[in-house]
Amino acid sequence: xxxxxxxxxxxxxxxxxxxxxxxxxxxxxxxxxxxxxxxxxxxxxxxxxxxxxxxxxxxxxxxxxxxxxxxxxxxxxxxxxxxxxxxxxxxxxxxxxxxxxxxxxxxxxxxxxxxxxxxxxxxxxxxxxxxxxxxxxxxxxxxxxxxxxxxxxxxxxxx
Amino acid sequence: xxxxxxxxxxxxxxxxxxxxxxxxxxxxxxxxxxxxxxxxxxxxxxxxxxxxxxxxxxxxxxxxxxxxxxxxxxxxxxxxxxxxxxxxxxxxxxxxxxxxxxxxxxxxxxxxxxxxxxxxxxxxxxxxxxxxxxxxxxxxxxxxxxxxxxxxxxxxxxxxxxxxxxxxxxxxxxxxxxxxxxxxxxxxxxxxxxxxxxxxxxxxxxxxxxxxxxxxxxxxxxxxxxxxxxxxxxxxxxxxxxxxxxxxxxxxxxxxxxxxxxxxxxxxxxxxxxxxxxxxxxxxxxxxxxxxxxxxxxxxxxxxxxxxxxxxxxxxxxxxxxxxxxxxxxxxxxxxxxxxxxxxxxxxxxxxxxxxxxxxxxxx
Amino acid sequence: xxxxxxxxxxxxxxxxxxxxxxxxxxxxxxxxxxxxxxxxxxxxxxxxxxxxxxxxxxxxxxxxxxxxxxxxxxxxxxxxxxxxxxxxxxxxxxxxxxxxxxxxxxxxxxxxxxxxxxxxx
Ligand SMILES: Cc1cc2nc3c(=O)[nH]c(=O)nc-3n(C[C@H](O)[C@H](O)[C@H](O)COP(=O)(O)OP(=O)(O)OC[C@H]3O[C@@H](n4cnc5c(N)ncnc54)[C@H](O)[C@@H]3O)c2cc1C
Ligand code: SF4
Ligand code: SF4
Ligand code: FES
Numbered sequence: 001x002x003x004x005x006x007x008x009x010x011x012x013x014x015x016x017x018x019x020x021x022x023x024x025x026x027x028x029x030x031x032x033x034x035x036x037x038x039x040x041x042x043x044x045x046x047x048x049x050x051x052x053x054x055x056x057x058x059x060x061x062x063x064x065x066x067x068x069x070x071x072x073x074x075x076x077x078x079x080x081x082x083x084x085x086x087x088x089x090x091x092x093x094x095x096x097x098x099x100x101x102x103x104x105x106x107x108x109x110x111x112x113x114x115x116x117x118x119x120x121x122x123x124x125x126x127x128x129x130x131x132x133x134x135x136x137x138x139x140x141x142x143x144x145x146x147x148x149x150x151x152x153x154x155x156x157x158x159x
Numbered sequence: 160x161x162x163x164x165x166x167x168x169x170x171x172x173x174x175x176x177x178x179x180x181x182x183x184x185x186x187x188x189x190x191x192x193x194x195x196x197x198x199x200x201x202x203x204x205x206x207x208x209x210x211x212x213x214x215x216x217x218x219x220x221x222x223x224x225x226x227x228x229x230x231x232x233x234x235x236x237x238x239x240x241x242x243x244x245x246x247x248x249x250x251x252x253x254x255x256x257x258x259x260x261x262x263x264x265x266x267x268x269x270x271x272x273x274x275x276x277x278x279x280x281x282x283x284x285x286x287x288x289x290x291x292x293x294x295x296x297x298x299x300x301x302x303x304x305x306x307x308x309x310x311x312x313x314x315x316x317x318x319x320x321x322x323x324x325x326x327x328x329x330x331x332x333x334x335x336x337x338x339x340x341x342x343x344x345x346x347x348x349x350x351x352x353x354x355x356x357x358x359x360x361x362x363x364x365x366x367x368x369x370x371x372x373x374x375x376x377x378x379x380x381x382x383x384x385x386x387x388x389x390x391x392x393x394x395x396x397x398x399x400x401x402x403x404x405x406x407x408x409x410x411x412x413x414x415x416x417x418x419x420x421x422x423x424x425x426x427x428x429x430x431x432x433x434x435x436x437x438x439x440x441x442x443x444x445x446x447x448x449x450x451x452x453x454x455x456x457x458x459x460x461x462x463x464x465x466x467x468x469x470x471x472x473x474x475x476x477x478x479x480x481x482x483x484x485x486x487x488x489x490x491x492x493x494x495x496x497x498x499x500x501x502x503x504x505x506x507x508x509x510x511x512x513x514x515x516x517x518x519x520x521x522x523x
Numbered sequence: 524x525x526x527x528x529x530x531x532x533x534x535x536x537x538x539x540x541x542x543x544x545x546x547x548x549x550x551x552x553x554x555x556x557x558x559x560x561x562x563x564x565x566x567x568x569x570x571x572x573x574x575x576x577x578x579x580x581x582x583x584x585x586x587x588x589x590x591x592x593x594x595x596x597x598x599x600x601x602x603x604x605x606x607x608x609x610x611x612x613x614x615x616x617x618x619x620x621x622x623x624x625x626x627x628x629x630x631x632x633x634x635x636x637x638x639x640x641x642x643x644x
Contacts, residue, residue, distance in 0.1 A: 003345045006353030006363045034350050035503045037462070038209040040217040056211055057503030076217050078207035079351025100331060101550050117360025135207070135219065136551045153358045193606050195576070195627055205551045219551065243627065245606070261618075278607040288610070290587035290600025297604035297624075305579035306546045306554055332546050376598040377587040414607070 002033060007115050013150055017085075018064035026069025026086035026095070030060045032079060044076040071095050075137035083153070091143040093126065096154055098138045104128055110155040112144045121148050123155045163189050163239075165475055166255050166268035168246040168417065171199020172461045173453025174274035175227040176468030177475070181272075182234035184476030184483040189266070190238070191257055193245035198224030199276055200296070200454075201461060203303040205331070206324055209349075213496060214462035221303075223461065249273075249421040251446070270448040270475045273418060274468060277411035277432060277454040282316065285371030287407075291378030295325040295408035302332045310403035314381050315339040316369050317408035320348035325408060326356050337400045340367040340383050342390065349505075370397060372405055381405050411458045418455075421446055430512030431457030437516060441474045442467060448478050457512055466496045544583045562632040577623035577634055578604065578611050589613050589623065590637040613637050 002008045008031065016029050030041065030050070035058050042050040042060055049066035050073065052058055073082045074097050084095040104110055104125045112123035127141040144152045165181050167174045170192035178188050196202060204220020215223045231238060241259065248256035255266045279294040281287065293309065295317070301307045313334050315326045318341035326336045339356070344366050346353050353363060366386045373380040385396035412433035419425060424437045424445040435456050436444045443450050450471040453464035470493040476483050483489060501509050546554065557572040564581065571580025578601050581589065588598040590612050601611035606625040614635040615621040623634070 002350050002353075004363075004365045006346055006350065006357035008350075008354070031354065032351060034505075036209060036349055036351075036505055037211075037500050037503050038216065039211050043212055044217070054502070056499050057506075078209050078217055079349065080355045081351040099550050101548055103550075113358060113360070115354065115358050117358055135217075135222075137207070138550075156359070193625055195574075195625070243625070278605075279603055281602075281608075288592070288597060288599060290589075290598055292600075292602070294603045294608075297602060300604040301579055301582060302546065303552060305575055305583070306549075306552075307579050307583040308544050308546055309582055310544075331550050377600065 005116075008033060010150065013115070016062075017150065018062070020087065022064045023085060023087045026071075026084045026093070027064050027067050028062055028069065028071075028073055028082055028084050030062055030073075031081045031083075032059055032077075035059055036079075038078065040076045040078065041073045041082060045073055046070065069095075071139055074139050075134040080137070085149070087146060087149070088143070090146050092146045092149045092152065093141065093143050094152060095139050095141050098140045098155070099136065102157060103130070103138055104140055104155065104157070109158065110142070111158050112142070112148060112152045113154050113156055114148075114151045115153050119156070120151055121145055123152070125155075160254070160265045160267050163187060163266055163268045164479060165189070165270045165272065166191070166266060167272045167274060168249075168255070169199065169274035169276055169453070169455070170194070170197035170240070170242075171274060171276050171453060171464065172201055172223070172227060173276075173455075173464040173468035173471075174199070174272065175224075175231065176465040177272045177274060177450075177452060177472035178238065178468075179227070179230055179234075180469045180472030180483060180489070181476050182231065182237055182472075184473070185237075185481045186476055186479060187237045188234075188239070189241065189268075191241045191244045191246050191255075193243065195243055197228050197240065197242070201227075203296075203299045204324075204461075205303050205328055208461065210460070210462035210500070214465055214500075216462075220461065227465075246275075246417060249417045251421055253448075270450070270479055272450045272452060272468075272471045272475060273455055274451070274453045274464075274471075275414040275417065275455050277413050277458050279407070280410045280412055282369070282407050282409050284369050286374070287372065289372045289374050289378050290376065291374065291403055292372055292405045292407065295321050295406045298404065298406050299325050299328060302328060302334075308332055308334055311335060312337055312400075312402040313404035313406050314369070314383070314400050314402050315406045315408060317341060317410070318343075318346045318348055318353065318363055318365070319408060319410065320352060321411075322406075322408035323348040323352035323356060325406060326361060327352070329404075329406075330356070330359060330361075334404070336361045337402055338383075339363045340369060341365045342368040342386055344388075368392075369405065373399075378403055378405055411454065413455045413458065415455070418444070418451070421449070423449065426516060428457070428512045428515050430508045431516065435512075435516065440517070442471055443474065443478075448475065450475055457509055457516075459509055460500075463497060463500050463509075466493050466500070469493050470497075544585060560628050560630050562628060562630065562634060564634045565636055571628045573628075575628040577613065577615065577621075577626050577628050577632065579624075580628050581623070581634075588636065591639065593639045596638075 112121040201224035210216040244259040452467035
């Protein structure tokens with residue numbers, strides 16, 4: 001499926017989520033499903049929560065015990081394959097990378113999209129960061145209904 | 160005729176890295192590039208790069224170019240840079256002819272590094288010469304270098320990394336990407352690149368190709384068709400997209416013309432993208448002290464192009480009797496970086512290609 | 524030659540009303556205001572910006588056809604934009620077969636659509 005359409009299957013996606021008991025705190029989700037020569041997620045994590053078996057050519061693995069949800073890996077990943085998620089009451093609170101215009105503002109409501117780009121829900125913008133070290137990869141914090149935990153992936157401005 | 164130590168043809172990541180090491184070793188270097196600025200392919204890459212820290216991973220391509228260029232500034236007394244200058248001839252007696260505007264100049268260089276990169280392949284289909292059918296690299300050049308958008312809607316042909324990245328960059332520039340079609344049954348590029356386009360609603364149709372472009376003096380529409388397992392068109396599966404850009408990204412082939420001109424021994428290696436020079440383990444060609452590095456010896460990535468460039472600069476200096484002060488350590492480091500970069504499943508093609516090229520083991 | 528300090532990278536430009544196909548805002552790139560450069564295309568006075576090539580300036584003006592093929596008179600646009608393919612040949616200041624995609628735009632240039640092969644001088 002991923003090979004043919006670019007969309008990972010539901011079970012593949014779920015395999016990258018730690019047990020929901022971890023998600024009371026924010027944790028990184030590493031949607032990197034291939035062994036490519038790449039490692040900035042691991043080398044930039046200040047808490048050494050990401051390991052790449054041979055140092056460069058295998059898929060990154062998260063240790064949810066060590067991950068603080070700081071979000072540095074989100075903008076360090078050139079593949080924009082990482083988000084951070086936490087469950088806050090009945091909401092799933094995501095931090096996602098975003099490289100388009102317009103840039104959202106906190107308080108706005110955008111469309112929440114799934115991995116094929118379909119609108120699935122409302123996404124409330126909670127916070128937006130764009131510091132120099134992020135190098136133009138904006139990180140947006142958004143809340144969506146908890147039931148979209150494994151479906152939500154990105155946002156689009158509402159028409 | 161002007162005499163120089165080292166002529167580097169092509170100022171992309173490979174050529175720039177070669178220049179840096181050769182200058183450190185004390186050579187006098189000249190870089191010629193036909194473009195208006197140095198940096199090669201990198202100057203139009205707006206995305207962050209893969210790889211590891213040593214190859215500037217997570218830095219955007221154009222920033223990598225800037226850093227490589229800035230690093231040469233301390234050596235500017237020993238460096239001459241000729242932009243908008245094309246190397247048009249390379250001869251057995253180490254003479255290089257360049258053309259700038261309408262002026263031809265001849266140089267004799269003790270050593271020559273060829274880092275001319277690769278060119279985009281064309282695809283045969285009806286009306287493939289209509290204006291509006293562009294190579295993906297051309298669209299990228301227009302958008303990211305000159306700030307020009309060549310149209311409003313686009314169909315991308317080819318799902319390798321370049322097709323995927325240029326699709327993403329077209330969306331960033333405000334162009335609507337209607338779909339990506341791929342003749343093979345699988346997406347060619349990295350899935351992380353595919354996923355980030357897919358999640359914005361752009362479909363990727365595998366086992367599908369472009370049948371013809373439609374339009375009088377420029378593209379108005381494009382017709383695609385599905386392919387069966389034998390790559391035969393399936394009648395009745397044609398689909399028409401109204402669009403003003405058809406972007407072709409079906410691979411690159413090394414720019415071998417200069418090498419062929421000097422009668423350097425070449426071999427056709429499909430895994431490396433086409434006709435490439437036969438080289439030893441340090442990328443020296445059959446013509447002594449003539450080296451190659453980067454995409455010209457097998458289409459790969461900027462990361463490996465930079466390391467190969469550094470290696471070429473290092474060996475060229477040694478062969479001219481000006482060994483780099485850290486020669487041994489650098490040599491080990493570059494060879495290790497190359498083997499690390501090619502170790503994963505995506506490095507297989509290169510490993511196989513190099514093996515065929517050298518007829519020996521695969522480590523560089 | 525020795526153009527070290529000319530090897531700057533940023534050629535990006537913000538459009539004025541004239542350039543219809545120029546990027547105004549971009550999430551990654553910054554667009555600097557550049558000087559206008561006037562030139563002649565098929566007898567009309569038009570403009571591009573400093574740092575443009577002839578081909579990029581024309582594309583921004585919506586000009587897609589830069590030449591006509593020798594035998595079948597087919598419209599040709601440009602294809603590779605890096606000087607490889609030759610499909611962008613135009614007549615510049617009377618000289619045919621100029622690769623306009625890698626030729627810097629200069630004030631007062633006289634650029635014409637090329638019909639056929641162009642004369643070899
Ligand atoms: C869309 C796209 C995305 C990419 N993404 C990545 C990525 O994420 N990570 C990665 O590692 N790599 C990536 N690459 C690949 C990378 O850019 C190339 O592998 C790399 O630039 C090759 O370097 P090079 O120096 O060999 O050649 P080039 O960068 O092509 O440089 C060759 C230079 O030689 C000059 N030249 C050619 N012929 C002549 C001549 N006769 N006379 C004078 N000058 C000449 C050219 O003008 C050019 O400046 C990407 C490439 C593209 C097109
Ligand atoms: S969120 Fe922070 S702690 Fe967790 S993996 Fe990413 S960089 Fe490391
Ligand atoms: S940085 Fe991103 S693309 Fe690279 S290995 Fe880590 S998750 Fe994968
Ligand atoms: S467009 Fe290919 S040479 Fe100019």
